[in-house]
Each structure stands twice: as C-alpha cells, then as structure tokens.
Amino acid sequence: MLSGLTKFILGFFLAIAVLVGGGVAVALYFMNRTGIPPAKPVFSNDSPSVKAQAPKRTQPGEGKPSLTPGTSTKSSPTSTPTESPKATPSPKPLPSGAYRGRVSWAEGLSLRSQPNQEAEKIGGVTFNQKIIILEQSEDKAWQKIRLEGSEQEGWVKAGNTEKVDEQQPEKPEQ
Numbered sequence: 001m002l003s004g005l006t007k008f009i010l011g012f013f014l015a016i017a018v019l020v021g022g023g024v025a026v027a028l029y030f031m032n033r034t035g036i037p038p039a040k041p042v043f044s045n046d047s048p049s050v051k052a053q054a055p056k057r058t059q060p061g062e063g064k065p066s067l068t069p070g071t072s073t074k075s076s077p078t079s080t081p082t083e084s085p086k087a088t089p090s091p092k093p094l095p096s097g098a099y100r101g102r103v104s105w106a107e108g109l110s111l112r113s114q115p116n117q118e119a120e121k122i123g124g125v126t127f128n129q130k131i132i133i134l135e136q137s138e139d140k141a142w143q144k145i146r147l148e149g150s151e152q153e154g155w156v157k158a159g160n161t162e163k164v165d166e167q168q169p170e171k172p173e174q
Contacts, residue, residue, distance in 0.1 A: 045126075098134045100148070103127055104162045111154035115142035122154050123147075133161060 094100075103109055103125050111123040115137040125131060130148040136158060137143075143161060146153045 094132060095134060098132055100164045101131050101133045101145075101161045102164050103129050103131060103156075103160060105160035109156040109160055111145075111147075111152070111156060113154060115144070115155040119155065123152055125156060130164070131161065133163075 104127075106127050108124055108126045108129075110121050111125055112119040113122050114120075125145070125147065132146045132148055134144045134146055134153065137155070141158055142155045143158045144153065144155050145161070
C-alpha cells in the first residue's frame with residue numbers, strides 16, 4: 001500500500017511540474033515575441049532615402065533582413081513606383097524677406113488660419129514639401145508660409161521647417 005501511495009504522490013508532482021514547465025515555456029515565448037518591434041512600413045509617397053533605409057520584407061523561416069550601405073532595394077514588378085509630379089514655381093515673385101524652404105517635421109504640419117494653436121486648421125503640409133516662408137510672428141513661435149505651386153497660405157509652428165539653399169541644383173531622383 002505504501003508503494004502505491006508513493007507512486008501516486010510522485011506522479012501527481014511530476015504532472016504538476018510538466019504543466020508548470022510547459023506554461024512557463026509558452027509564456028516566455030509569447031513575451032519574447034511581443035518585445036520585437038514590427039518592421040517600419042514603406043509607403044509609395046516616401047522619399048527615396050526613406051525607401052533605401054527600409055528593410056526588405058522576409059518570408060517566414062528566412063533570416064533577418066540586412067541592408068548595408070550601397071545595397072539597393074528593388075521593388076516588385078507588381079508595384080512600380082511612379083514619379084510624383086514636380087511642383088511648379090510659384091507664380092508670385094517672392095516678397096522681400098521671404099525665402100524658400102521645406103518641411104522638416106516627419107509627421108507633417110497643420111496649416112492654421114492664425115498664429116495660435118486654437119486657430120482653425122485650413123490644411124496640411126507633408127514632410128519634405130516645398131514651401132515659401134513669408135514671415136514670422138512677433139513672438140517668433142509661428143511662421144506664415146505659402147505652399148509652393150499653390151496660392152494657399154497659412155501659419156505653422158516655427159522650428160519645423162528649414163531653409164533650402166537655392167544655389168545648389170537639385171539631385172535627380174533615381
């Protein structure tokens with residue numbers, strides 16, 4: 001009788017140990033999977049430098065993608081990128097004190113009717129979009145801009161744009 005009770009107790013503890021061990025293994029697996037960030041998505045309107053930095057998509061079972069400097073990324077034949085139309089120069093000449101620039105804030109900017117946060121949003125400006133900076137507010141916190149190739153004007157937060165050097169010719173897109 002004692003050996004039957006001992007076998008039962010040992011079997012019970014062995015079953016508990018197997019269940020706990022399996023549960024811990026599954027928990028660790030899923031915790032490690034949630035710690036891996038997903039690949040950054042690449043959209044068709046991203047600049048070529050962003051596309052070159054994006055990792056290639058991998059199939060399950062393949063190793064991690066790696067890009068070294070000088071490695072080119074080729075798109076699949078089903079999705080050929082089309083070149084976006086070039087902005088035409090603004091029909092108005094630049095007013096005195098105005099200069100050409102581009103949006104340097106990656107998420108783009110909200111175009112507002114007045115130089116304050118509560119003002120009505122009248123549009124938006126995307127990352128790297130060419131603009132003309134017309135003036136700054138008295139407190140230097142806002143800039144009045146005109147979208148290049150458009151008559152639309154509005155106010156954006158200062159510090160999110162940068163001056164474009166007009167002397168250097170633009171590099172052709174590849």
